Every structure is written in structure tokens, then in C-alpha cells.
Amino acid sequence: MRQPTQRAPVPPGRRPVVALGVVVLVALTTSACSSAPLAPLPVPLPEVDAWPAAPQRGAFLGLHTEENDSRSLDALFFEPGVRVARVVENSPAEGAGLTAGDVVLEIDGHPLTDPAELEARVAERAADTTVALTVRRGDAVFDVPVRLVSSGDRPRGADVGAPLWLLDPARSRAGWNDAGGGVRLVSASPGSPVIAAGLPLGAVVTAIDGESVRSARALVRRLQARDPGADVTLTWRHAGAETVTELALADSPRRVTEFDVPILWSYSADPDGDAARLDIIDLWLFSLFSYERVGGERTWTLLEFFEFSSGTGQLAE
Amino acid sequence: MIRLVLPLLLAVAAAPDAADAVSFVEHRVTVDGEIFDRQFVDVDGDGTLELVVAVATRKGTDRSRRELRIHAFDDAGRLQAEPRRSIVVMDDVTTYGFADLRSEPGLELFFMTPSGVFSYSPTRDGYRDNIARLVETPMFFDVPDGGSMPLWRYVLPSGTPGRGDALLIAEKDGFGLWGGAPDGPYERLSHFADETVAGALFETRERSSMSAGRDRMRFDFDASGGILLEDDEIPTLSLLRTRRSIRSPALVDVDGDGRIDMLDRDQDGLAVHLAQDGAIPAEASRVEPRPEYLDGKIERTLFDLDGDGDMDMVAKVTSGSEGLGPALIRLLVLINDGDRLYPETPDQVLRFEAHEIRFQLSDVDRDGRLDLVVAKYEMPSLLDVATGFELRRNQLIFLGRGETPFERQPSMRNESIFDIESLQAALVGRYLEEDLSGDGLADLVEIDLDGRISVRRLQRDSGWFGGETWSIDDQAWQRFDARGSITNLVVRDVNADGLGDMISHRRDTLLLLLSRRTDR
Numbered sequence: 001m002r003q004p005t006q007r008a009p010v011p012p013g014r015r016p017v018v019a020l021g022v023v024v025l026v027a028l029t030t031s032a033c034s035s036a037p038l039a040p041l042p043v044p045l046p047e048v049d050a051w052p053a054a055p056q057r058g059a060f061l062g063l064h065t066e067e068n069d070s071r072s073l074d075a076l077f078f079e080p081g082v083r084v085a086r087v088v089e090n091s092p093a094e095g096a097g098l099t100a101g102d103v104v105l106e107i108d109g110h111p112l113t114d115p116a117e118l119e120a121r122v123a124e125r126a127a128d129t130t131v132a133l134t135v136r137r138g139d140a141v142f143d144v145p146v147r148l149v150s151s152g153d154r155p156r157g158a159d160v161g162a163p164l165w166l167l168d169p170a171r172s173r174a175g176w177n178d179a180g181g182g183v184r185l186v187s188a189s190p191g192s193p194v195i196a197a198g199l200p201l202g203a204v205v206t207a208i209d210g211e212s213v214r215s216a217r218a219l220v221r222r223l224q225a226r227d228p229g230a231d232v233t234l235t236w237r238h239a240g241a242e243t244v245t246e247l248a249l250a251d252s253p254r255r256v257t258e259f260d261v262p263i264l265w266s267y268s269a270d271p272d273g274d275a276a277r278l279d280i281i282d283l284w285l286f287s288l289f290s291y292e293r294v295g296g297e298r299t300w301t302l303l304e305f306f307e308f309s310s311g312t313g314q315l316a317e
Numbered sequence: 318m319i320r321l322v323l324p325l326l327l328a329v330a331a332a333p334d335a336a337d338a339v340s341f342v343e344h345r346v347t348v349d350g351e352i353f354d355r356q357f358v359d360v361d362g363d364g365t366l367e368l369v370v371a372v373a374t375r376k377g378t379d380r381s382r383r384e385l386r387i388h389a390f391d392d393a394g395r396l397q398a399e400p401r402r403s404i405v406v407m408d409d410v411t412t413y414g415f416a417d418l419r420s421e422p423g424l425e426l427f428f429m430t431p432s433g434v435f436s437y438s439p440t441r442d443g444y445r446d447n448i449a450r451l452v453e454t455p456m457f458f459d460v461p462d463g464g465s466m467p468l469w470r471y472v473l474p475s476g477t478p479g480r481g482d483a484l485l486i487a488e489k490d491g492f493g494l495w496g497g498a499p500d501g502p503y504e505r506l507s508h509f510a511d512e513t514v515a516g517a518l519f520e521t522r523e524r525s526s527m528s529a530g531r532d533r534m535r536f537d538f539d540a541s542g543g544i545l546l547e548d549d550e551i552p553t554l555s556l557l558r559t560r561r562s563i564r565s566p567a568l569v570d571v572d573g574d575g576r577i578d579m580l581d582r583d584q585d586g587l588a589v590h591l592a593q594d595g596a597i598p599a600e601a602s603r604v605e606p607r608p609e610y611l612d613g614k615i616e617r618t619l620f621d622l623d624g625d626g627d628m629d630m631v632a633k634v635t636s637g638s639e640g641l642g643p644a645l646i647r648l649l650v651l652i653n654d655g656d657r658l659y660p661e662t663p664d665q666v667l668r669f670e671a672h673e674i675r676f677q678l679s680d681v682d683r684d685g686r687l688d689l690v691v692a693k694y695e696m697p698s699l700l701d702v703a704t705g706f707e708l709r710r711n712q713l714i715f716l717g718r719g720e721t722p723f724e725r726q727p728s729m730r731n732e733s734i735f736d737i738e739s740l741q742a743a744l745v746g747r748y749l750e751e752d753l754s755g756d757g758l759a760d761l762v763e764i765d766l767d768g769r770i771s772v773r774r775l776q777r778d779s780g781w782f783g784g785e786t787w788s789i790d791d792q793a794w795q796r797f798d799a800r801g802s803i804t805n806l807v808v809r810d811v812n813a814d815g816l817g818d819m820i821s822h823r824r825d826t827l828l829l830l831l832s833r834r835t836d837r
Binding site: 078113 | 343382405407408409410428430431432435442443444445448798
């Protein structure tokens with residue numbers, strides 16, 4: 001069965017911003033005109049392998065601990081307990097109020113001196129059980145009950161190497177994460193071409209231009225390797241149906257950054273639009289008229305003698 | 318005849334390019350803090366390298382602290398995301414290193430503090446029953462710095478059963494060579510007096526800073542086996558501090574007997590300390606005066622050019638530079654005959670008229686001999702500047718062939734001309750060292766100011782009449798918008814697949830582009 005093909009509307013960013021009259025003027029006067037350059041983009045990279053990471057077993061507490069040592073090799077000694085080096089965000093330990101620098105003296109009445117012992121005692125416990133930690137903070141010692149969770153419930157993204165999604169602000173203007181056999185659309189900005197093309201949030205893209213895609217990083221890299229405004233075909237599935245959609249990638253509007261007609265006219269502007277300058281009849285030492293804008297400040301000058309400026313700045317004591 | 322030739326031509330035309338079977342997998346190590354350094358060391362002694370990342374981490378902890386994280390490669394050559402071991406570095410540690418210091422397999426870590434040196438086994442967690450003092454002596458670097466974690470490279474492999482690797486350490490009153498039985502405290506084997514320590518600076522590629530007293534000093538090491546010996550003091554960027562430096566002697570095999578010797582400067586000459594009985598004597602075995610042909614500004618690099626096991630030298634001598642004009646730059650190739658590093662006359666002289674040249678020695682054609690890769694830069698004259706800025710860069714390859722160390726004429730010239738608009742394209746780091754594409758030739762790796770990395774292939778075409786034509790592809794074979802850093806790209810085979818890999822790091826992210834053969 002042939003899959004349906006849709007044609008997405010052209011995003012507004014593709015419309016030319018340089019007026020036709022300006023183009024004609026440039027051609028007639030052989031003046032210098034340039035616009036903000038586009039950064040060169042990479043060719044598509046191969047699929048990126050997922051990093052192998054050891055699966056977590058047993059219950060999960062959310063503490064990274066170290067020996068309670070003197071922190072000095074020249075004067076090394078050990079004190080009872082294990083020192084909390086880091087607390088995993090959104091973990092049971094954080095919920096119980098533990099912070100880095102605390103010293104866990106005991107777990108369920110067993111004195112601790114080795115971080116591995118704490119890990120072992122937590123790992124052998126079942127999820128949804130409560131352990132009693134004896135904790136020293138400063139000169140105060142207190143008991144802290146912590147309800148453990150399953151290792152499978154540990155917060156994602158809490159450790160290195162587990163991004164929630166990857167953002168592509170340039171071509172698709174959307175966020176993507178890995179899904180089974182494809183890449184899921186999880187967020188999109190209002191001007192996103194994939195939303196304009198009809199992809200709903202949660203859609204899983206399985207191929208670009210017929211080539212399968214397995215990871216969010218690979219999808220983002222392939223999209224970024226295309227020219228702004230290029231046409232791509234996405235194969236995606238949602239609610240059990242598979243669809244092929246052709247769409248045009250986002251394209252940043254081009255801005256005239258320089259436009260010179262020697263002596264008569266000189267215009268220059270920042271690519272980001274924060275500053276601009278216009279000179280008319282520029283005789284090097286002075287000009288007939290000049291206009292300059294930097295941020296909200298504007299200055300008009302006539303024959304270098306008459307100057308008028310306005311701005312949005314304010315004085316503050 | 319056609320029946321024979323045609324299938325052969327078709328077969329040649331259809332032969333797959335080796336580069337088609339190579340791809341690169343991107344790995345990133347992101348830390349909550351700052352990456353100081355990364356090293357590839359065979360820590361466990363299994364023949365494969367491990368990645369050691371020195372970091373300062375702050376997020377989620379009660380204070381900033383330094384850690385060493387050891388990542389391993391799996392059997393498929395992929396880097397493990399989770400570190401095999403994370404070692405918290407104590408506050409009073411000034412530097413660290415790896416050496417074989419205990420009787421157990423693999424290498425151990427050593428930590429230096431203001432009071433001496435300690436050994437630590439990375440196979441076990443924690444410091445309890447895992448830390449042992451090796452050396453107790455007042456150390457030259459006596460101010461620990463939580464904002465750095467330099468690697469100490471002065472390790473002399475023992476090679477003798479029953480003895481651990483010796484360590485050359487900077488003591489308060491001079492360099493000391495310490496060694497002894499594994500597991501036990503070390504004894505001082507030699508002591509090099511104070512005047513050896515306080516001297517000129519040897520400029521090298523790898524730079525580290527450490528602190529002593531109120532001063533912060535730069536301590537420089539070499540990463541590639543050779544060492545650059547710089548005559549002139551290098552101006553420091555430090556504004557309000559007194560600059561001090563200590564001299565970095567070179568630990569190399571000077572006489573080709575398989576033992577590491579020490580090469581040090583003695584005023585204008587070179588002091589050679591030949592290893593004897595497992596130690597390096599404090600008294601120099603000989604002092605070689607500086608020859609007359611080494612006149613001008615000199616950089617000396619040590620490499621084994623003729624493959625006989627001892628160190629030879631390439632000296633870059635710059636002279637005749639006045640104003641904005643080009644200088645006469647000579648590369649002097651000095652072959653060590655086993656008895657002296659400085660021959661009466663250079664074995665080969667290559668002359669360049671340029672504003673700057675940079676050279677590296679690598680086996681470009683993979684024939685087992687080092688080749689000389691030179692990048693020659695020519696700036697425009699004052700008149701040229703008035704008419705239009707122009708920078709010329711000429712990449713030259715002198716192959717190591719024939720009787721002389723290198724061929725007299727370059728096998729490849731690759732000239733690029735940059736004007737003021739395209740100047741940024743000239744500001745790239747270029748490395749022609751490793752074969753990344755699998756075609757048996759080194760490839761050119763370039764990294765620009767934005768950290769983008771591209772790989773261009775070196776091509777060798779054989780002519781009908783026996784000649785060879787060498788060129789570098791104009792188009793990139795691989796490009797990575799990878800956000801590396803132009804200041805610290807390393808091209809090296811770290812996953813033992815015979816192909817070069819690319820490693821670079823920014824403040825909190827370590828980037829690894831690891832090669833992968835898809836035909837295996």
C-alpha cells in the first residue's frame with residue numbers, strides 16, 4: 001500500500017527579505033552588498049552508538065559517598081562513617097534531606113566505614129522498604145528514615161550520559177529523544193516546520209528521506225547537515241499509523257549587513273540587528289547625513305555640525 | 318589481451334576504497350565542573366589503554382574537589398560511559414602520575430604532596446589500606462592548587478625484576494632520583510644539585526603549572542617522546558607575579574642501550590647522564606659543548622630518526638630576522654652516532670626563507686621511517702600590505718627515504734593563500750600524523766577556531782614512469798561539527814584498531830571521535 005504524502009507550507013522564514021528594488025539597485029550600481037554568512041555545516045555522521053552502561057540492581061538510595069578521611073595525605077586519618085560526596089537529584093536521599101558533607105555513621109544499626117558497605121546494604125534491600133540512617137551533620141547526630149525505591153525508578157538524567165532529549169533549534173526547531181526503533185518528537189517551538197507539517201508531539205520518526213534513523217543525535221545531525229530551507233521527507237508513525245511527510249526545514253531570514261554605493265550611500269548593520277549605520281554623501285572627512293543606531297540609542301547627524309540623539313537609557317544612582 | 322586486461326581494469330575500478338569501511342563514533346564525557354586533563358594509559362596492564370580524566374567537580378557537592386576518573390574500552394573498542402573507578406584526590410596533592418610501583422599487575426597511581434610521594438592502587442576503592450608512602454622529603458612544589466591537576470611524567474621504567482619504576486622528582490634543593498623495591502619505601506639513588514633545578518625553561522607541547530612558595534611556575538613536558546629544548550625565556554601571561562621556572566631535563570635513551578638516560582643543559586652545552594646500575598648518576602657522563610653551527614634562536618627536538626634506538630635531534634635555527642622581513646630558518650638534522658649527540662657537521666640541512674615554520678615528524682607513508690612535515694608561513698611585505706594582505710601557507714612533506722635522513726626535495730607541496738577575508742581559514746590546527754581512513758597513509762586533521770574538525774586525505778598516485786605524485790584532497794573526507802578545542806586536539810589511536818582517533822576537550826566536555834572499522 002502506498003503511503004500518503006503531504007506537502008507542508010513554506011515556513012515564513014524562507015521569504016526573501018531583501019526588497020527587489022534593492023537588488024536591482026545593487027545590480028545597476030555595482031556596489032558592494034553582503035549579507036550575514038551561514039556557518040558551514042557538517043555532512044551526516046553515522047549512527048551514534050549508545051554507550052554501554054552497567055544496569056542498576058536492587059534498591060536505590062541516591063547517595064554517592066566516600067571514606068570519611070582527613071582529606072590530606074600528609075596527615076591521613078579516618079573517622080567513623082562515610083561522607084556524602086553527592087546527592088542524586090530527586091532521589092530518596094534528597095527527599096529525606098541529606099546533603100553533601102553529611103556523614104552517615106550507621107545504616108539500620110550497622111556501623112559504616114566503607115562506602116562499598118553502604119552500597120551493598122542498600123542493594124540487598126527491597127524497594128519500598130525503609131532504612132534507618134544515623135547521620136552526623138556538624139556536631140549533631142540524628143536518625144533519618146529513608147524509603148528506598150527500585151533501581152528502575154531512579155530519576156533519569158540524574159547521572160552522566162542520560163540526556164532527556166536533544167534540541168535542534170536550527171532546522172526542525174524541535175526536541176527529540178530516543179524511542180524504540182525511531183526518534184520521538186517531544187517538544188517544538190511555535191515556528192517549528194515539523195509542527196507546521198502536521199507531526200503531533202509524540203510522533204516517532206523512523207526515517208529521513210528513506211534512510212532509517214535510530215537515535216535522536218543521528219536525526220539532529222542529519223537535519224543540521226541539510227541546507228536551511230531544504231526539503232526532507234520524514235517517515236513517522238503515530239497512533240498505529242505510518243505516514244510519509246515532505247516538509248521544508250526552517251531557514252533563518254537573511255539580513256542585509258552591508259550596502260555601499262561609493263560616496264553616495266553607505267549602510268552597514270550587525271547580523272543580529274543590534275546596530276546599524278547609514279551615511280549619505282560620505283566625503284570621508286564629513287558626510288551630509290548620517291544615522292546610527294546602537295541598541296535603543298539613535299543618533300542623527302547633519303553635516304557633522306548638527307547632531308540629535310535619543311535613547312532609552314536611564315540614570316541610576 | 319583485452320580479455321585479460323579488461324576484467325583487471327574493471328576489478329581495479331570496482332575495488333572498494335578502504336576509507337568506505339571506516340566511520341567515527343562520537344563519545345562525550347561531560348562533567349559537572351571542569352576538565353583539567355585527559356590521558357590514555359594502560360593502567361591495568363592488559364595491553365589496551367584506559368582513559369583517565371582529571372576533573373574538578375562542584376555541582377551537588379559540599380565543596381569543589383578533584384577527581385580522577387578511569388574509563389575503560391570494551392571489547393568492541395567502545396568507551397564505557399560510566400567510569401570504572403573514580404578516585405577523589407586529597408586536598409594536599411600537587412600532582413599525580415602513573416608508574417609500576419607495587420608487585421601487583423598493572424600500574425599504580427602516585428600522588429605528590431609537599432612532603433613527598435605516595436603510591437595508590439587504582440584497582441581498589443578508597444584510601445584505607447591502599448595508600449603507602451614512597452618518598453619523604455621536602456618537595457619543590459609545596460603549594461597544592463585545587464584549580465589544577467598536572468601530570469608528572471618523569472618516570473623511569475625499571476626493567477629489572479624486584480625493582481619498581483624510579484621517579485625523578487623536584488625536591489626543595491634539587492632534582493632527586495628515587496627508586497627501590499616494589500611496595501616498599503624508596504631510597505634516593507641520585508641527587509642533582511640546586512643549580513640544575515633553577516635554570517632555563519625547556520619549552521614543550523604539554524604545559525602544566527604548579528606552585529612553590531608564592532610563585533606559580535610553569536612546568537613543561539613533552540608528549541610525543543621527543544622534547545623541545547628552548548633557549549630563550551618564554552614570556553609569561555602572568556602580570557603581577559614573579560616568574561620562576563625550573564628546568565625540565567629530558568629522560569630519553571641517549572646511547573641506545575635500552576636504558577633511560579638523562580639529558581640536561583649545562584650552560585650552553587648538553588650534559589649527558591648515562592644510566593648505570595639501575596640509576597642515573599649525579600655526575601654527568603659527558604658534556605657536549607654547543608657547536609658553532611647552532612647559532613641563533615634554537616629549538617631542539619629529540620627523535621629516533623634512524624631507528625637504532627638512540628635519540629637523534631632536529632634543531633630549528635632561526636636567524637636573520639629583522640623587522641617585518643622573512644627570516645632564514647634552518648632545520649638541522651643531527652644523527653647520534655652513539656657517542657655524541659652533536660656531530661661535527663649536521664647530517665642534513667634544510668633551509669627555508671619564511672616568517673615561521675612549524676614541523677613535525679611522523680611516519681606519513683607508514684614505511685617505518687619518520688618523515689618530516691613542514692608548514693611554512695610567509696607574511697606579506699609592507700608594500701604588499703598596502704596593496705592587499707596576503708598570507709601564504711605551504712605544507713611540505715620530506716619523506717624519510719634513501720641515504721640521507723630525509724629526501725632533499727619535498728614529495729608534496731600544498732600551497733594555500735589567504736587574504737584578509739579568508740584569514741580565519743588559516744587559523745586552524747593541522748595534524749598530519751595518523752592514518753584515519755585505513756588507506757595506509759596519514760591523513761590531515763584540521764580543527765578551526767570554532768572547534769569544527771575536518772579530515773582530508775593524503776593521496777599518492779604512481780606515475781607511468783615510476784614517479785609519484787602526492788597531494789592533499791581539497792574536499793574534506795569527514796567533517797564533524799563537534800565543538801572541540803583548537804588548543805588541545807590530539808590525534809592518536811587509542812582504541813587499538815590501527816586507525817587514528819581524535820580527542821579534544823573544552824571546559825566541561827571531553828570529546829572523543831573514535832574510529833570504527835565496519836568491514837570487520
